[in-house]
Amino acid sequence: MKTLAYIFKNNEEWIRKQLAYDPDYFHRMEEGQHPEFLWIACSDSRVLPNELAGLGAGQMFVHRNIANLVQYNDINLLSVMQYAVDVLKVKHVVVCGHYGCGGVQASMGNTDLGIIDIWIRQIRDLAEQFKEELAELKTEVERVNFLVEKNVLQQIKNLKELPVIKRAWHNKQELYLHAWVFDMATGRLVDLKQTEQEQPE
Ligand SMILES: [Zn+2]
Structure with missing residues (x-):
């Protein structure tokens, strides 16, 4: 070895x-740690959240999984969310996808990936929802990247449904949700301009 x-x-x-x-x-x-950010990213080895954002140790609480998904039955993510919002009191939750994401690409094909197919199921549903827009795009790269953006926006919607977020907003806790995408080809962080602010009820 x-x-x-x-x-x-x-x-x-x-x-x-x-x-x-x-x-x-x-x-x-x-x-101890006092991060202002919770960063939800893909597990892809080419994505380096701290480095690309210029944030050092102690400044970013991180959760990663294939295709940066927020799933309601994922006790790992739900625990991270609760700790970040209730205990660390982060001000910003970032869902940061990346162009060329293999998880998103896989959801557009018919290959048998075993349990990963179950994990990425919600991206397949998204591809179905946007099938007309996808059909108008000429290349595979464009289709994947279109869906990468739609996927990040969907995860923001999913976050807004979480009790921990609703409760924080109800209690007027300062908490913002951000939809961003990392472009590996240029290194640039792209803001999808869908920041959700605290929404007092
Ligand atoms: Zn990825």
Whole structure:
């Protein structure tokens, strides 16, 4: 088996760099976290939320899954949401998809992916909902990226239905939802301009 010693070497190098830049870094990390952001992203290895947003350790609470989905039966996501909103009191929840998402692409095909097919089922429903718009797009890339955007917007709708969000807004907690997409080809973060603010009832 190939040794993974280089990971531990990298780790030592990272510690050295962090301390050279900020000798107090690890002491501060010990004191706890006060992130303003909860960032929901795809598990894709090319997406680096902290790096692309220029936010360091302690500034972003992160949840990731295939195709950045908000599913009502996902106890992992629901727990992350509750902790982020009720305990950490994050001000911003970002759903950040990415163009060229393999999960979204898979939902447009007929291949048998086993349990992943169940996971991405709601994107298939979305593709059905927008089939006329999709049919007008010429290339596969355009169709995938169209659906990537619609998928992010759908997840914002899903978030708005969560009791933890409704309760926060009802209690006038400052909380904004943002629909963003990361363009891997240029590195640019695209705002879909669908920010949802707190909505007192
Ligand atoms: Zn993806």
